[in-house]
Amino acid sequence: MSGIADVARLAGVSKSTASRALTGSGYVSESTRSRVVEAADSLHYVASTSAVSLATGRTQNIGVVMPYVTRWFFAEVLEGIQDSLLAEDLDLTLYDARPGTAGRQRIFEQFLARKRFDGLIIVGLEPGDEELERLVALNRPMVSVVGAGAETTVIEIDDNDAARRATEHLISLGHRDIAFVGGGGDAHWAQVDRRRLGGYRESMTDAGLETSARHVPSEVSMPGGYAAAVDLLGDVRSRPTAVVASCDEVAVGTIIAARRLGIRVPTDLSVVGIDDHEYAEMFGLTTLEQSPREQGAAAVELLLQQIDDPSRAPQYVRLHARLIMRTSTAPPLGAGGAALLDSTEIAADGPATP
Amino acid sequence: MSGIADVARLAGVSKSTASRALTGSGYVSESTRSRVVEAADSLHYVASTSAVSLATGRTQNIGVVMPYVTRWFFAEVLEGIQDSLLAEDLDLTLYDARPGTAGRQRIFEQFLARKRFDGLIIVGLEPGDEELERLVALNRPMVSVVGAGAETTVIEIDDNDAARRATEHLISLGHRDIAFVGGGGDAHWAQVDRRRLGGYRESMTDAGLETSARHVPSEVSMPGGYAAAVDLLGDVRSRPTAVVASCDEVAVGTIIAARRLGIRVPTDLSVVGIDDHEYAEMFGLTTLEQSPREQGAAAVELLLQQIDDPSRAPQYVRLHARLIMRTSTAPPLGAGGAALLDSTEIAADGPATP
DNA sequence: CTACTCTGTGGGAACGGTTCCAGTATTCGT
DNA sequence: ACGAATACTGGAACCGTTCCCACAGAGTAG
Numbered sequence: 001m002s003g004i005a006d007v008a009r010l011a012g013v014s015k016s017t018a019s020r021a022l023t024g025s026g027y028v029s030e031s032t033r034s035r036v037v038e039a040a041d042s043l044h045y046v047a048s049t050s051a052v053s054l055a056t057g058r059t060q061n062i063g064v065v066m067p068y069v070t071r072w073f074f075a076e077v078l079e080g081i082q083d084s085l086l087a088e089d090l091d092l093t094l095y096d097a098r099p100g101t102a103g104r105q106r107i108f109e110q111f112l113a114r115k116r117f118d119g120l121i122i123v124g125l126e127p128g129d130e131e132l133e134r135l136v137a138l139n140r141p142m143v144s145v146v147g148a149g150a151e152t153t154v155i156e157i158d159d160n161d162a163a164r165r166a167t168e169h170l171i172s173l174g175h176r177d178i179a180f181v182g183g184g185g186d187a188h189w190a191q192v193d194r195r196r197l198g199g200y201r202e203s204m205t206d207a208g209l210e211t212s213a214r215h216v217p218s219e220v221s222m223p224g225g226y227a228a229a230v231d232l233l234g235d236v237r238s239r240p241t242a243v244v245a246s247c248d249e250v251a252v253g254t255i256i257a258a259r260r261l262g263i264r265v266p267t268d269l270s271v272v273g274i275d276d277h278e279y280a281e282m283f284g285l286t287t288l289e290q291s292p293r294e295q296g297a298a299a300v301e302l303l304l305q306q307i308d309d310p311s312r313a314p315q316y317v318r319l320h321a322r323l324i325m326r327t328s329t330a331p332p333l334g335a336g337g338a339a340l341l342d343s344t345e346i347a348a349d350g351p352a353t354p
Numbered sequence: 355m356s357g358i359a360d361v362a363r364l365a366g367v368s369k370s371t372a373s374r375a376l377t378g379s380g381y382v383s384e385s386t387r388s389r390v391v392e393a394a395d396s397l398h399y400v401a402s403t404s405a406v407s408l409a410t411g412r413t414q415n416i417g418v419v420m421p422y423v424t425r426w427f428f429a430e431v432l433e434g435i436q437d438s439l440l441a442e443d444l445d446l447t448l449y450d451a452r453p454g455t456a457g458r459q460r461i462f463e464q465f466l467a468r469k470r471f472d473g474l475i476i477v478g479l480e481p482g483d484e485e486l487e488r489l490v491a492l493n494r495p496m497v498s499v500v501g502a503g504a505e506t507t508v509i510e511i512d513d514n515d516a517a518r519r520a521t522e523h524l525i526s527l528g529h530r531d532i533a534f535v536g537g538g539g540d541a542h543w544a545q546v547d548r549r550r551l552g553g554y555r556e557s558m559t560d561a562g563l564e565t566s567a568r569h570v571p572s573e574v575s576m577p578g579g580y581a582a583a584v585d586l587l588g589d590v591r592s593r594p595t596a597v598v599a600s601c602d603e604v605a606v607g608t609i610i611a612a613r614r615l616g617i618r619v620p621t622d623l624s625v626v627g628i629d630d631h632e633y634a635e636m637f638g639l640t641t642l643e644q645s646p647r648e649q650g651a652a653a654v655e656l657l658l659q660q661i662d663d664p665s666r667a668p669q670y671v672r673l674h675a676r677l678i679m680r681t682s683t684a685p686p687l688g689a690g691g692a693a694l695l696d697s698t699e700i701a702a703d704g705p706a707t708p
Numbered sequence: 709c710t711a712c713t714c715t716g717t718g719g720g721a722a723c724g725g726t727t728c729c730a731g732t733a734t735t736c737g738t
Numbered sequence: 739a740c741g742a743a744t745a746c747t748g749g750a751a752c753c754g755t756t757c758c759c760a761c762a763g764a765g766t767a768g
Binding site (some may be wrong): 367368369370371374380381382383386405407408409410411 | 744745746747748749750752753754755
């Protein structure tokens, strides 16, 4: 492999001039610049990243830490991040820190400490105390998608509000008996689910329906939602007329369970989710859209700002979830009017307001 | 940040001795070693990766290139890879090369050329000619999960055989009218789908059923399978009694479509998939299991061997897909016996044979 | 014409490690 | 007792860049 010295020799200049010509810093005459570039091309010269990093202190690399890559939300955020990084000529090193694994421990104890990155994006991590401590000890620019407890820049949707609006949508359709499915199944989404559950409860209380509020725990997955819904819907007498699911995967599981039980959606049961998952359309799922891809892109943008100017104060970006009405929600059987109230909501709903 | 010089000074030894003590190479007395380690600990010393890379020529990093991270198979492989790498103290940089994107082009033209890795794992990439050329030009240890056309070590299941066995399972149950759903929808899985379709066709031909063989193109996703199945199953008269799906996502889409159309599974329609997707159990899907996580782990193992000894000849590892019988397959309505032939297959089927 | 800025260039010291080599002390075989 | 192998250590070169500094020539203001 040829180094910059070879390029310099071939172009008949010094190493320093070659370096300036290729990086575009400092004075270089146009003629020598083109000679150098030509020489570099003909030698297929590519600068050694480790040498560059050593000399500049910049790695040209961003670290991404997330607890799962197999879940829709995380994979989408990851692709959003990757797209933006590619455009900025930045590498991405991935740390898949699944809760409770030995790998996660090693990531926090060893891998991150190597600081092989100019900045860090952490996604829905919900770090423990010690983990949090290690993160701040890194003293590197950092942004989190979905709050992490550290005083970093964070990007997230307003989960409480999203759940409120999901619930209010059902209430305005005339539903009174509305259950919340999701959360409490496993540790991870704890924070997010708690916020959404909170929004649901508040909304029920505001409508004077707190007595009929019900929370059915479920794992955050389609099979989890399915299992929980089979339980919930099994008994005809205690069956609610509508369900707010903590996310679309759970919502879809609920719809599938309902169909299996011969319960018509939306005639007998309305279901609303949060996410706008890729499956939402296929099931006609009414949902509150959060765009994880955009969240990833925003994370990169804010991180780069912070790398550029580390003194910059942390920002808090709260994205607005848009209600997308499809065919999984309708007034309850026997209810007449109220429904029309909602039909304009999509139009009334503006673009995301950071 | 303190460097090795600081550690050496604190321990009262030279840089070289400190280095030997910390890397564990060469002679160091036990007493000085512990002094050095202690000094390093108290200074929270962490070696600069760029300096180490520059000096040793090793990056301690593995590159992973895949066309999607949002699909089940790829995300699972990725987690398998990550797990193994964490155990080996190796970093992972991800290149998400979605077909047809500008990002993919940049990855091949610029990112990979930087050779920021000691080895490369490419997953289901199906590179174009020029892309392939660039890959081999890297001249780095490389293994592919699912063949890539290059003469590298490859790990994959026998797709043809998997589809054959899926088909034969249905035939042995007494089915004669069997359709194949999947493939031909988008460019990417082309190779894999073609092999699976081939296995299905061969199997039908072997059974003298080529005249009833039918291929219904579909995108490789649940909504894709759903849409294709709605088409296929819509007309009662031309409806097959069984479907081989090119993968579980398509199979699940098919089952959902069938249910919606009031077609009972497996009574009216048998469905078999390939994957053993996380949703398979929930739908009682009979399928041929391929364990992507294991494939990822195997890829790492073989790659490390090759990094260790670059002269090693490329290997070809063909994994065996195990038939998992659930409740989505049964003899066709009106057929009597034959079914029992299959019931022992799970037991008869040994562990994967590389 | 001088002083001073601006442009262009090269030499060489970093950056932070590893590793070769030389040198010394100790052990061991004969 | 002597040479050789072995254990341990430090000095310095080296990995491939960037970038500071010195320097030269050209243009320009006074």
